[in-house]
Amino acid sequence: LCRKFKEAARGAAESRLSFQNLNETAHPDMVSLWEADEALAQVNRLEDPTAMDIYEVRLKKGRCQILLTFIQAES
Secondary structure (H helix, E strand, O other), X not given: OHHHHHHHHHHHHHHHHHHXXXXXXXXXXXXXXXXXXXXXXXXXXXXXXXXXXXXXXOOOOOHHHXXXXXXXXXX
């Protein structure tokens, strides 16, 4: 349990640093938009759990990932 707590604390510190870096380098208009989206998600989360989808990573899949998905679908 102590080991897990230490790992979680390290992970939280790393996440905090990454968030600060993102927040400092993002355009202020984007930060305002993200904050508005987050506030709306928090308000709507009990009635509509999909409101929390804003926290999902939105990265385009690379060529290798698309190819892997295609190959797995054929199997």
